[in-house]
Amino acid sequence: MRSKYRLGADAGGTFTDFVLADNAGNVRLYKTPSTPDDPTRALAAGLELIAHDLGLTPAEIVAESDLCINGTTVGLNALIQHKGAKVGLLCTAGHEDSLEIRLGHKEDGHRYDPEYPPATMLVPRHRRRPIRERVLSTGEVRIPLHESDVREACELFRAEGVESVAISFVWSVLDPSHERRAAEIVRAMLPDVPVTVGSELYPQVREYTRTSTAVVNAYLGPIMKAYVERVDRFFRDLGAKQPVRYFQSNGGLATGAVMADRSVYAINSGPASAPQAGLYVAEPFDARNVITVDMGGTSFDITLVKDGVTNIKKNADFLRYRIGVPMIQVETLGAGGGSIGWIDELGLLQVGPQSAGAVPGPACYGKGGTEPTVTDANLVLGYVSPEGLLGGRMALDRDQAVEAIRRRIAEPLGISVERAAYGMFTIVNNNMVNGIRRVSVERGYDPRDFVLVAAGGATAAHITALAREMGIGTVLVPKLASGLCAFGQIISDVKYNHMATAPLRLEGNEAFARIDALFAEIEAEGRAYLERDGFDEETIAIRRSMDMRYVGQVHECTVEIGNFRIDASTIDEVKAAFHRRHEELYTYAEPRTPIEVVNIESTFFGRVSKPQPPRIARGGDPAALKGRREMIFDASGSAITAPVYDGAKLGAEAVIAGPAVIEEPTTTIVLEPGWTARLDERGTYVLTGSSA
Structure with a gap:
């Protein structure tokens, strides 16, 4: 880090998350309600929180930041809402x-x-x-x-x-x-x-x-251009010394000018940083198979990393629209803290995909919401503190939550409020488990071979229940969980994809020369992009890939190749890589069948320095056990009394046995009976259950 701070702001549908890292290894997390009508109001509110905490002004924080990074759902929401x-x-x-x-x-x-x-x-x-x-x-x-x-x-x-x-x-x-x-x-x-x-x-x-x-x-361009201009102006007026970087759906950063021109890359801007963050959290535990799940106020996002490689998709349908550019593969469900519980025409309880959003929000927010949501259910179940969210800054009204569940769910079904709340909890968990299965089991992966990383403010209340259903025995919950995507953004590199088409058979020197010339052409263009952005030869990395297929096939597959000259001496290496990849995807290869190239692509990385990881001191505060409250852990609706811990007062290597709740300032970890949490010195809770 060249300056004192690095700032990441991830604007979600309900909350905007802020992560501030300094060059001493301290990482701070802040949250404020999103303001979709004017995103700069949420940015200003978040900077005020940070400034108050540090005893500085927002202008001083921005001026001392080497990078200010913004992830946004503006493009995604515009496409969803047409x-x-x-x-x-x-x-x-x-x-x-x-x-x-x-x-x-x-x-x-x-x-x-x-x-x-x-x-x-x-x-x-x-x-x-x-x-x-x-x-x-x-x-x-x-x-x-x-x-x-x-x-x-x-x-x-x-x-x-x-x-x-x-x-x-x-x-x-x-x-x-x-x-x-x-x-x-x-x-x-x-x-x-x-x-x-x-x-x-x-x-x-x-x-x-x-x-x-x-x-x-084209559909998203004017909206993203207006958004970028507004955010750029906001940071420029505060004295930013570097241009704001925006997170793209390909998993990297870009300048505002690029984001406005290539707005299709903004669609999954927020959740696309989850794989990078999940790998960062899991790396100290030697885990390279990671499923990262992010439950926010509106949605539930799932990403999968196998052997340290994130799934990238191209030429795929997203929200029913075909998009060709590379995107981090994110499975998104309408399952968040604001997801609404309702009864269908068959008299069955359902949860989501409708959401109460930030306004009016769950009934317990006291902003006029009357529909029962997952957050209301978690409050009734005793998982969420009645003192409120965001460290008590956002008060919750338990009576409003009880009334909403009673009127809309419990009375129509003829059951108690407590059983209705647990039913909502169970159904939303089943919805999320089905989503996890789609990115793992249905793609040939055994989820038991993965660790589960919790991201998002609402995830940790459900994480042990999800892991139990999936048979996953190890769960990682970083203290930064509720802002993990924002953290993923500040540890990511600048990234651009440059492509060309090359419809020809992989035979003959003329074909090899054509491919090599196309790579040289697009790589000169890509290098120029990064050089204009302030990167030099030492900080630029390139990764090549080719879309290939056997002659006669309809669909091609993407194959990564090395950064070598394409000629008669290296072509066998390219062909071997294709055969291996084809066998991985389809279980067979045809080494004697001619291969044809469809497209080529070079991915460019502008490497940025990474913040130092945080460290938690041992010992902790004896007052970490802050009290006990009644909680419900089964369908009977019967409550038990369980301990509640203040996570901010726990020291490294502290061990908590469930049933229990650990309250962090911006998230709540619910440990079901049979689960244990150990706080690692890097600020990550390692949760293990009976499946381990």
Whole structure:
């Protein structure tokens, strides 16, 4: 760290988390309610908390920070709520409906459901304008660009009040000249409207994927641009010496200018840092198989790391929209502290995906909420302190929680409030367990081979119940759990993905030279990005990959290769890597079958220095046992009296046996009967149960 501090701010749907690390190894965590209408209000509130704690001003903190990093759900929320920009699309004539045809594909789980509704189109049919032009798969221009079609489309877009334009022509990745000329015309006629050029954003084969990715980028672009400008101005006015960095869904940092231009990378901005943080927490315990789960106020996010490698997905459907650019694979459920309990038409209790959000929030927040939520249930069960959240700064009203559960759940089902609350707890846990199974069991991984890392403010109240259901015997809960994604952001590198298409067989010196030249071309571009960002040769790292398949196959697989020259002397190494990867994915390889390349990609890392890990002193405070309260641990609704510990007063190597609750300032750890917690000197609780 070049300065005294590094600041990470992760804006979630309910809370905004702040992590401040200093160069002495101290890491501090703060939380404040999110302000979706104006994110800078939450940033200001969080900085005021930090300033009060340190005896400084917000300006002094920002000026002394080498990096101020922001993760945001702005792009994700806009896509979920369909509140993006008004988009116009220029496409090759005859391909106006490719977005709706969707390659004839229905999402998994609905493939044979005739009643499953079509996805909402981000660009309505009349704003998808046909442009006469045609490039063939050989790169030959069959029909020149009809510039008059582009101008007519611009006139329509002006009349329609279009706020963003996407351009995607067939085979533009082989000859992008038509797209580039169309973009010039649009920028001249609509100078205030941002333009997304498909062959620049996603220069890879697959027209539908490229078009969909370009449209999503255009849909989010104006929103992200406004957000970035607002946040950049906020930190600049406070005296920031470095540009704000934003966390991308590919697992790395980027400047605001890049984030605004490539807004599709902002979709999973917040939870994409979880794998990096989970590995950091697990590394001292020699664990490289990690499942990180993050239960916040609105959602439950799951990521998986196998052998230290995070799952990356490309060319996949996200919220029903095909996105081609690389994204950290995050399974997201509508299961958070604000998830609402309700009774369906069959009279069965359900929880989520509807959420009370930050406003009005759970009934116990006392902000006008009347629906029973998971947080209300945890309060009734005795898991959450009646003194409130955030170290008592956010008061909770237990009577309101009881009334909401009684009126909406208990009375209609004819059961006690306590049994109703435990039923909500059990159902939301089952929902989360099913999500964990989807990223592990359904992909061929045994969850018992993994450690479970808890992130998010609400996770620790459920973590032993989740581990018990999954048969996982070791759980790691860092003191920073509720802000773990924000912490993951401050230990991450700057990261950019640069791609090119290369549809050719992996045979002959001409093909090898073509691939090598394309890598050189995109790597010169990527290095320039990082050099402009202040990185030098010693801090730049590059990782190459190629999308390959056997000749005759429809789908390709991504294979990492070394950073060597592609020629006759190294090609066998490339082929061997493909055969190995194909066998890992599909259980077989065909070494005698010719291989063809589809796309190539270079991932660039600008390495940043990492903060020192925290250390907890031994001994602790005898007053760590702060009292006892009644808690419910089974479906009978019967309460037992269990101890409550103040985590801030526990010393390293302290051991707590369940049933018990450990209260940290921003999270609560519930130890079910049979579980034990040991506080490691690095500030991580190591939880072990009967499954260990």
